[in-house]
Ligand SMILES: Nc1ncnc2c1ncn2[C@@H]1O[C@H](COP(=O)(O)OP(=O)(O)OP(=O)(O)O)[C@@H](O)[C@H]1O
């Protein structure tokens with residue numbers, strides 16, 4: 001074992017929203033750790049707080065209460081600029097609706113975050129082509145999203161998420177917009193990436209998707225009600 005800190009450590013995370021002058025609690029005293037190389041599904045019914053938790057884990061928002069250490073760093077203490085850098089370098093996001101830019105080709109969509117990172121052109125080209133190859137889209141690099149199937153679009157989004165080799169992939173309902181067969185293909189791709197060493201966190205309300213992860217964390221009414229290894 002190494003002395004590396006957990007990739008993620010949340011301690012008694014709490015969050016709420018003000019609604020009509022009253023605080024509505026959405027997350028309540030959530031605590032867990034996720035280590036490098038894990039494949040975790042966060043599951044729970046609609047409205048249970050999964051996306052709110054994803055926003056915290058992805059440093060898109062800061063919880064009202066509790067502590068979030070990402071790679072040992074307390075995100076509450078970081079400036080907005082530093083948080084943006086961390087998001088770009090440490091986290092690959094995958095969303096239900098793919099969030100690809102319609103006017104850009106698959107290649108350009110994958111390239112964009114690497115441009116923000118100031119990666120030199122040659123390295124960028126290599127990273128873009130490698131990640132599109134990894135998701136099996138080398139033949140479709142110059143297609144726009146509208147010229148691709150749903151599953152292919154999600155694979156472009158996966159390529160975009162992994163191109164910068166972030167330690168962690170954070171996916172919110174990545175198969176939600178896909179039919180069952182295509183969803184399985186996307187999950188197979190996630191498993192392959194996990195086998196290559198990526199830490200993967202998938203948020204889903206679909207138990208059959210969650211069962212493919214190695215660990216399942218269940219949220220209900222904003223509370224962590226179960227955290228188990230999945231032996232399947
Ligand atoms: N910006 C906001 N302002 C007020 N309430 C919010 C806000 N975002 C989320 N909520 C509320 O917080 C609760 C949890 O929402 P969240 O989006 O985290 O659920 P979820 O588990 O992702 O649900 P789903 O499976 O439907 O995506 C819901 O009751 C929702 O209405």
Ligand SMILES: [Mg+2]
Pocket residue numbers: 050051052
């Ligand atoms: Mg959600």
